[in-house]
Amino acid sequence: MITKTALITGASSGIGLELAKLFAKNGFYLILVARSEERLEKLADELRYEHHVQVATFAKDLTDLNEIQSLFQIIEEENIFIDFLVNNAGFGDYGYFVESDWHKIHQMINLNMTSLTYMTHLFLQRMKKEGRGRIMNIASTAAFQPGPLMAVYFATKSYVLNFSEALFEELKEFNITVTTYCPGATATNFSNEANTNNSKLFKNRKLPTAAKVAEYGFMAMMQGKRLAIYGFMNRVMVFSTRFTPRSIVLKITKFILKE
Numbered sequence: 001m002i003t004k005t006a007l008i009t010g011a012s013s014g015i016g017l018e019l020a021k022l023f024a025k026n027g028f029y030l031i032l033v034a035r036s037e038e039r040l041e042k043l044a045d046e047l048r049y050e051h052h053v054q055v056a057t058f059a060k061d062l063t064d065l066n067e068i069q070s071l072f073q074i075i076e077e078e079n080i081f082i083d084f085l086v087n088n089a090g091f092g093d094y095g096y097f098v099e100s101d102w103h104k105i106h107q108m109i110n111l112n113m114t115s116l117t118y119m120t121h122l123f124l125q126r127m128k129k130e131g132r133g134r135i136m137n138i139a140s141t142a143a144f145q146p147g148p149l150m151a152v153y154f155a156t157k158s159y160v161l162n163f164s165e166a167l168f169e170e171l172k173e174f175n176i177t178v179t180t181y182c183p184g185a186t187a188t189n190f191s192n193e194a195n196t197n198n199s200k201l202f203k204n205r206k207l208p209t210a211a212k213v214a215e216y217g218f219m220a221m222m223q224g225k226r227l228a229i230y231g232f233m234n235r236v237m238v239f240s241t242r243f244t245p246r247s248i249v250l251k252i253t254k255f256i257l258k259e
Helices: 014-025 037-051 065-077 102-130 151-173 190-194 210-222 233-240 246-257
Strands: 005-009 029-035 055-059 085-086 134-140 178-183 227-229
Touching: 005 014, 005 055, 014 029, 014 085, 014 210, 029 085, 037 055, 065 102, 085 102, 102 134, 102 151, 102 178, 134 151, 134 210, 151 178, 151 227, 178 210, 190 210, 227 233
Parallel strands: 005 029, 005 085, 029 055, 085 134, 134 178, 178 227
Antiparallel strands: none
């Protein structure tokens, strides 16, 4: 049996960490990427001990394209084929755009869009040559409408959705699938980092665990689905935006995001 390799970005916490556990449980070799070397190594040790799989870790700042290129070169030099690429790394920010910190906005755009696109472009070359491969790009239910108070975050996830669905259609003939995964609000550290804990979207709500959300995405990727949305109510919400006037969607979204 040939062991396949999965590369996961943003693997040190949340959905990325839970995806790493699922891939390890299924016997994959793992390449885990995140900024925190300490958390990556701790996770890698756990996965090696529990599932007896090979795990390589790379502490990289993926907002720096040079670091992505460096990662790619190392993998190429080792002649490792990435069977499954999971672009999970990303973050959000909360507040009025005019009051936002530009450096943080720029970093968000770089990580959520530019880095994801560059990672996809680099590893697709070998996938096309081999005539196989699966990619999962993590978007969000935020991708389906504008997001007052999280304007840039929602816009970046809309990019991920449209980019990934276009690739799905382009790559059909090469036996490569691209799954766009759109979780809704999840019990992870995202809300702390994005300062959204007091918004109606997160406060006093029973949210799905990162493990459950990761499992749904994992299965969608394995099945080669074009689009996956976690949760019945999230799917209803996404469907309803197609028939609701944009002016109303804007007001509803702002209401949900307000503290």
